[in-house]
Structures are given as C-alpha cells and as structure tokens.
Amino acid sequence: MADKKLKIGWFSFACCEDSTMVWIELMNDRFFLWKELLDIKHARVLKRNNSMKGLDVAFVEGAITTESDARKLRSIRKNSKRVVMIGSCAINGMPAAQRNTFDEGTKKEIEFLIKQFKQADSVRTIKDIVQVDDEVPGCPMVEETFLQVLDKYLKEFGVKNA
Amino acid sequence: MHRGEDAEALEHAYGAGGGAQHIRLDNITKIEGHGSVDIKVRGGKVEYVKLKITENKRFYTQAIRNKPAISLPLMTSRVCGTCSIAHLTCCSEAVENAVGYVPSEQTLLLRKLSLYGMMIRDHALHLYLFCLPDIYGKDSVLDFDSSMDGMIKSAFAVKSAGNNLSKVIAGRAVHATFAEVGKFSHIPEKGDISNIVGQLKSVRDFAIEFIETFYKCDFRLERDIDFVSLVSKDYSFSRGDVEDSSGFCIIREKYKDYLNKVVIPYSQALGYKFRGREHMVGALARMNLNRNSIHPATRKDVAKPISAFPSKNVFHNNLAQAIEILHCIDHSIEILESHDFVAEKNDPVEIKAGEGVGLLEAPRGTLYYMLSIDKNGKASNGNIIVPTQQNQIGMEKSIVQMVEESDAVEHEPIEHEIEKLIRAYDPCMSCASHFLKVNWQ
Numbered sequence: 001m002a003d004k005k006l007k008i009g010w011f012s013f014a015c016c017e018d019s020t021m022v023w024i025e026l027m028n029d030r031f032f033l034w035k036e037l038l039d040i041k042h043a044r045v046l047k048r049n050n051s052m053k054g055l056d057v058a059f060v061e062g063a064i065t066t067e068s069d070a071r072k073l074r075s076i077r078k079n080s081k082r083v084v085m086i087g088s089c090a091i092n093g094m095p096a097a098q099r100n101t102f103d104e105g106t107k108k109e110i111e112f113l114i115k116q117f118k119q120a121d122s123v124r125t126i127k128d129i130v131q132v133d134d135e136v137p138g139c140p141m142v143e144e145t146f147l148q149v150l151d152k153y154l155k156e157f158g159v160k161n162a
Numbered sequence: 163m164h165r166g167e168d169a170e171a172l173e174h175a176y177g178a179g180g181g182a183q184h185i186r187l188d189n190i191t192k193i194e195g196h197g198s199v200d201i202k203v204r205g206g207k208v209e210y211v212k213l214k215i216t217e218n219k220r221f222y223t224q225a226i227r228n229k230p231a232i233s234l235p236l237m238t239s240r241v242c243g244t245c246s247i248a249h250l251t252c253c254s255e256a257v258e259n260a261v262g263y264v265p266s267e268q269t270l271l272l273r274k275l276s277l278y279g280m281m282i283r284d285h286a287l288h289l290y291l292f293c294l295p296d297i298y299g300k301d302s303v304l305d306f307d308s309s310m311d312g313m314i315k316s317a318f319a320v321k322s323a324g325n326n327l328s329k330v331i332a333g334r335a336v337h338a339t340f341a342e343v344g345k346f347s348h349i350p351e352k353g354d355i356s357n358i359v360g361q362l363k364s365v366r367d368f369a370i371e372f373i374e375t376f377y378k379c380d381f382r383l384e385r386d387i388d389f390v391s392l393v394s395k396d397y398s399f400s401r402g403d404v405e406d407s408s409g410f411c412i413i414r415e416k417y418k419d420y421l422n423k424v425v426i427p428y429s430q431a432l433g434y435k436f437r438g439r440e441h442m443v444g445a446l447a448r449m450n451l452n453r454n455s456i457h458p459a460t461r462k463d464v465a466k467p468i469s470a471f472p473s474k475n476v477f478h479n480n481l482a483q484a485i486e487i488l489h490c491i492d493h494s495i496e497i498l499e500s501h502d503f504v505a506e507k508n509d510p511v512e513i514k515a516g517e518g519v520g521l522l523e524a525p526r527g528t529l530y531y532m533l534s535i536d537k538n539g540k541a542s543n544g545n546i547i548v549p550t551q552q553n554q555i556g557m558e559k560s561i562v563q564m565v566e567e568s569d570a571v572e573h574e575p576i577e578h579e580i581e582k583l584i585r586a587y588d589p590c591m592s593c594a595s596h597f598l599k600v601n602w603q
Contacts, residue, residue: 014218017194018243018336024287025335028322031314040304046291047302048191048581065218095240096218098225106224113219117430140243140336 006159009042009055011076013062013069014096014123015089018140020045020061026143037159055080057153061141063089063096064124066117077130081157084149088139090126097123182209187577190584192292192302194244195591199580200428201565208562213554213584215431215591226544231257231513231535232343238531238546239337242590244287246337247280247328248524251400254343256531259518263344263511268503270400272346275497276332277399277522278490282324283335284525285445285483288588289372290317293480296582297379316368320487323358323365327494330354344511349503359498362491369488370463376484377467381477383564383583387440387556389447389472392523397448397455397489399523405451406436407472414521417530421547424555431591433554434547440556443527443549444588445482446473456485457492464488476560477586483525513539524549526588550589557587 012020024045027034034040042050042058052058058080064070077083085091093100099110100122113119126132136146154160183203190197195215202209222241226234234257239250251273258265265273291303294317300306306314325335330350332338340348392414394402404412404420412420424433435441450472461468464485470478513535520531527549534543564583568576 012196014220016240016243016246018240018246021243021287021336024291025283025321025325028318028325031318032311035304044189044191045194046192046304049301050191065220069218095222095225095237096220099221102221102224106227110221110224113221116427117219119218139240140334 004157004159005037005039006154006157007039007041007054007056009050009052009058009076009080010040010045011042011052011058011060011062011072012044013060013073013090013126014065015062015087017045017061019087019136019138019146022140022143023059023146026146037154052076052079056157057082057084059084059086059136060126061086061090063093064126064129065096065119067120068118070120070124070129073126073129082133082153083126083130085126085132085135086146087141088137091135091137093123093125093128097125099123185577185580187581190581192295192581193585193589193591194242195589197584197589197591199561199584201561201580203565206566208565211558211561211565212428213558213561215429215550215554219430223544223546226541228540228542231260231533231539231541232511234533234541235341235343236337241546241548243336244284245280245524245526245590247276247332247335247341248522248529250338250341251277252520252522252524252529252531253533254341254520255522256518256520256533257343257513257535258511259520260516260533260535261512261514261518262516263509265344266506266508268506269345269508271497271501272331272350272503273341274398274400275494276328276338276341278494279324279326279328279331279335281399281490281525282487283321283328284324285487286317286321286324288525288585289376289480289483289487290321292585292588294375296381296585297375313371316365316371320365320368320372323361323491324487326361327358330358345508349505355498355503359495362495362498366463366488366491369484369491373464373467373481373484373488376481377470379477379480381475381480381582381586383476383560383567384474385442385476385556385560385563386474387442387559388436389450390436390441390443390552391447391451391528392521393451393455395455396493397452397457398493399448404521404528406441407447407450410437415519417519417521417528418532418545418547421530421552426554429554431551431554434552435555436552440559441552442476442556442587443552444479445486445525446476446479447527448523449473449478449482449485457489457496459492459496460485460489476583479586479588483588517543526550526590527552548590550587550591553587553589557584557589560587 328335333340
C-alpha cells in the first residue's frame, strides 16, 4: 500500500452529474488501484460520512446557480490545495447558464421560481467565483484528460513517482 | 467513526415544541442529485414530512423553446447523466411521432439494446454502489475490507458490461453519440458484437449472485398503492401500453391524461398522482406487471426470486432491478447472436409542424415526453414528466408509514432507515427538478 494517498473531494453543483458517472465508470477497471492511491474524503455519490478539510485536490462539476452554492464553493477552495473544474457546466456554465441568455419575457416567466428557490440573478462558472488550477473539458468530461490531470497531481503530491 | 459535514448536518431537536421530534437529513447521500428530508413527529404520529428536491433548476423547459426539433434530443439528454440514453431515446421518439416518421426495425432494435445497456449500468450503480453498503452495514463501498474484494470485482464487472454494451451500440454510455432522430449514425461492428456478447456471458453468474443477495435481504415496507408501468410482450422498456396493478389499461399516447399534477411548494419539482391516487413507477412496478415476460434464460436461473412478485414491499424495487439486470443481459445476448446489423439507407427525417408523444421505461420508471413543433421546425411547446416526480408523493407517504411503524424514532438509526427507504426508490433529483411548466404559450 502506498504510504501517502492523494486526499481528494468530488463535488457537484447544478448539472446532470454526467462526469460523476464517467468517474464511477472509470472505477470499473481502477477501483483497487485508486483505493491504494486516493483517499476519497468527500463524495456524496459514494458515502455519507464526508469531510472537505485538508484536501489536496477538489474536483468540481456543475455551474453555480445560488449564493449558497457560491459560499460552498469558496469553502471548498479554502480547504483544497488545488481545484479542478470538471466538464462543460463547470467550465462555461452550459447548459445551466442558458437562462442567462433568455429574453426578457422568458426571464419574467421564471422570475417567481428564481425568487422562491433563492437562485442568483445569473448562472456563473466555477472560475467566476474562485481561482482554479486546472480543467477537464467535455460533456461529459473526456476520460483521457481526467486521467492525465489525476496523474499530474498524484506526482505533484508525491503519491506516485514523477 | 468520523462524522463528516453531511453527517453533522443531521439535526436533532428532540423534545422541542412540547414533545415534538424534528428530524432533518440535509443532504441525502448515495442517490443521483441533491435532496433533503424534514420530518416532524409528535406522540408517535408524523405531523409532516417534506421531501425536498433541492437540485437547482436549470430551466430546460424554457431553454428548448424555439430550438430546432432535430437538436432537441441532444439537449434533453443533458437533463440527466446516468439515464441520458432514456431522455435521448424518448425525446427522439416524440420528435418522430410529431413529424410522422417511422424508424426502421433495425433502428428500433438498436434502441432496445442501448436501453438494455443503460439499465444494466444504471441499476448496477444503484444496487452495488448505493445499496450494497446498507446490506453489509457499511457507509460506503470504499469501506469494504479485503474479504469483500471478490464481490466488488463482480459488481464492477457487471457494471462494465452494461457500460460497454452502450458504447458498442450507442457510442457512449453517457450522452451517446450514435443515436439520432430517425436512425443510428453508426452500425455496430461484428468484432465488437462478438466481444460484448462474450463479456455479457462472463458476468451472468455474478448478476445471479447479486439477485440472491437482494432476495435474502429482509428490508421490508409494504404499501397498498397502485403500481404503473409500460407492459410489453418482451419486457423491453420501450414498447407497449400502460397498465396499473388493477388491470386498468391506457394507450401510451394518453398516459398524461391520467396523471394529476400536484404542486409541492418546498420542492424544486412537481409531484404527480395517477388517477387521483398515489402510485409507484420503476422496477418494482415493471416486475409486478411484466413478470410473465421475463426472458426464459433468466426465468430458468432465478425462478425463486421472481416468485417474490407481485410484491407490495417497496424495498423489492432493489430485487426487481437485480433481476432486470439479468433479463437485460439475456435478451441482449439473444438479439446480438441472432441478428446481422447492416448499413441501411434511412429515409431522411422531414421536419414539419406537429405534436408527438414519447414514452418509455427509464431505469427509475415511466418517462413521458410531449413536443409540439411549429412550421419552422422549432419546438413551440413541450412537457416532460420524469419517474422521480411521479414517486415523490409516494416517497413521503412511505416515510410516514415507516416512521409511525418504527419504535426507533428517538434514535439515530431512524435517519439511516429513512435514507435506505428513499434509496430503494432510486430517485433521480437531476431529472426531477428541471421541469416545471409555467405559462407556456
């Protein structure tokens, strides 16, 4: 067993969680390998007892649609040495950010829902709110790029030899 | 045991408000998307349960308006990652019905196979990663010790077979690339078919072992409710008409006429009743209504677990999913071994004004699409009703029944029991939150 593991968190905001699904599918062939290399401290999709304190890398999927999500994102940033944007929604806000492009009539139509559910005036990307270190584009994320980014941080944090 | 932020978010206010007990689960885990539950109990009676779908809205209903009809399936597949093939297929069917296009037999067969691949993968995710830890008293599949390595390998092998079946047939398991309105842009290669048949055969025994595990599981909550699903001759999720457990039958295009919309003010999703009553959609409903159409190879190997149906135990939704995995494996093998898939010249899809319905069984239950297309080929109206919206009221009522039947309400385990019960419904909050029809004209 590796002495040191990469402490990671996997977080989802407004999105379809397609990249979460790709991440879980990548485990089909890598579950035992990743168990050796990764300390998955936060992943709501996999466990109940989650902690985001002292993360090496936070992987963040989805767009930011509320102020409370923006606060949570800032807290993730504060607790993580590196933040990686995962997938189209995190990187460019789409498709959640389609509502930013609605005409006035349509905006008026959804106004009561925006108020009722305390949504922010506009949908923002992850980098609109916090500083980010990397990105894995795609809808869903491109598997090979994710594996390269993960490998980079495994080396950077001394979990794997460079 | 370390208690993290989500666990700390469980609030207890026992004794507050003159003997009332307040239970809150702020972030339900091991489900698809975001949801929470808020319950108040007084004197053993539940005063209220609020199941809140907290997934933030993305306003797809408005976003698809005035978009070219031919592009809609690509957009709406982004409603949900895990069941994206269901949205893609159902939306394609609605567009085809709106313009009067009839796809080829081969296209329909490829759709059937892509739905099977999705069912295997999606059910495997829910059963093996979300539910199995409950059976073994663990928080997570990550907490299993090395004595469970064999079981975990089997679980990922089954899931991988479903994932790869979707890749061979539809290009990708998540947001498939080959499936389009009217056709598949790529026909599976013979070598790939032979490989996937081998892989499906190699995981059959694992799928059977998991059926036994869920059959032996004694979780139980019996509900006297209507079960509703499509009923087809080959239990293939996409064809047939709708039936309920009383034998009431509805032609597929008319399904929505029998659903009653219920506004749930604290949830980002609408709820639905069926013919004015609480109903349940999903694998349990399908198994109750289609069990005589299970593939013969599946029936031969798991006859005893199948005999548990019809069932009113909502936890049997898990067992039904486990059996569906094997049925999907067996039917896929039969189709792949008995058909030659050839490049075919499909008639072009001529987009014109019209209205069409799509209906199929998504992993979590009956999925409904209605689309209107204007003379310019753009979407002018649309309505989408997803399974989790239909199960929302039932989930709340099941929680009430479970809490009132339990003597453990003053103890922390009740919160875990509530989570287990919600997980048995396999809700998908991403799907549920994105449709609210408002003033659409």
